[in-house]
Amino acid sequence: VNCKILKLFSLCSQFDEVFLTSRDQYLKLLENGDLLFQQVPMVEIDGMKLVQTRAILNYIAEKYNLHGKDLKDRAMIDMYSEGVMDLNEMIMMLIMSPDPKAKLEEIEKKAKERYLPVFEKALTGPVYLVGGKLSCADVYLLECTLMLEEKFAGILKDFGNLKSFQGRMLQIPAVNRFLLPGSKRKPPPDHKLLALAKEVFNMKF
Template sequence: MAERPVLYYFNGRGKMESIRWLLTVAEVEFDEVLLVTREQYVKLLNDGALMFQQVPLVEIDGMKLIQTKAILNYIAEKYNLHGKDPKDRVMINMYSEGLMDLMEMIIMVPFSPDPKPKLDNIQSKAKERYLPVYEKALTGPVYLVGGKLSLADVLLVECTLMLEEKFPAILKDFSNIKSFQGRMIQIPAINRFLQPGSKRKPQPDEKYLKNVMEVFWQAGNMTY
C-alpha cells in the first residue's frame, strides 16, 4: 500500500488549502505536519526539503514537492483531474490560475493593517474581471472543461465559498456559478469536507496570523 501524502503547513488555509481540497475530491487520505515553531521550519531548511525556502511542502510518491501550482498539477494528473489532452489541460490551467490569483488576494487580506481597501478591490475585481469568465463558461456545461470534473472545478467551488464568506451576496448576479456551486457541494467527498471536524481549515484568526509571523518573519521569509 502506498504511503499517504504528508502536508507540511500551518494549521490554517493559506496556499495549502487548495491542495487539501484537491486531495479530498480525489478521495486521497493525507496526513499533516503542522508548523507551530520556527525550529520546525529551520529543520526543513537544513534538511534540504524546501527548494526555494518555501511552504507548502507535500511529500508524495517519494518526492518532496513545493510550489503550489506544481503540486496541484501533479495531483490533478495523478488522479485524472487534468483533462483528456493538452488542449483540455491548458484551459484547465488558465481557469485555475485565474482562481488562484483571486484567492491569493483573499489570503493576504488578514495580514494587512487596513483590510477594507483590499476587500473593496477584491470585490470589484471578482465581479468585473473574474466571475464573468466562469459565468460564461458555465452557460450550459456542467463542468468548466471537457465535460468532466477537473482541478479548475475544485478551485472554483473553493473560491466561491471563500468569496461568500467575505461578500455573502456576491453570486446573486451569477446564477450559473451559483448553480454550479450547488452541484459541487453535493459531491459526497466535498460534502464531507464541508462538515465540522473535517480537515478543512477555518478562516484565519489572530492565533493563525501570530503563528505565521513568528515562523516566517523571524526567518526573514513571508511566503505562505
C-alpha cells in the same frame, strides 16, 4: 494556497497533514534537507518531497486525471485555474493589507466585474468548466466561491449558473466531507495565524 492542496488531496486520496506550529519544526525540515527552496508547503508523495504549490497541484491533478483529456483542455483548465488563484490570493492577502476596508471593496468589485462573469458564462450549459468532466479548475473555483461568500454574503445572487455549479460540486461526497465541521479545511487566515507564521519563518514585516 495550502487549502487548495488540501481540497484537491481530499478529493483524491487519504492523507495526513502536519501543520507547522513552531520554528523548531521548520528548522528540522531544513536540517533534513526536505525543502528544496527552504519553503513550505511540502507534500510527500510517491517517494518524492514536492514543493512549490503549483508543481504540487499539477502533480496531483495529473495523477488523478483532473487535468483535461488533451493539451487544449489543459490550457483552458490552466487559464481558469490561474484566474481563480489570482482572486483567491487577493482574499488570502487581505490580512496583510494596511487598509483592509478599501482592499475588501476592491476585491468585491473585481470579483463581480472581472472574474465571476467569466465563470458564469463558461457554465452556461456545461456542468463542468472544461471538457465535460471534473477538473482541478472546478475544485479551485468551488473553493473560491465559498471564500467569496464568507466575505461577501449573497455575492452569487446575480450569478445563477455559478450558484448551481456550487450546489452540484457540494454533492460530490469527498467535497462534502471536506466541508463538514472538524475536517481538514482551514478557516480564513487571521492575525493569530499571521503572528505564528512570522515566528515560524522569522519574518520581519
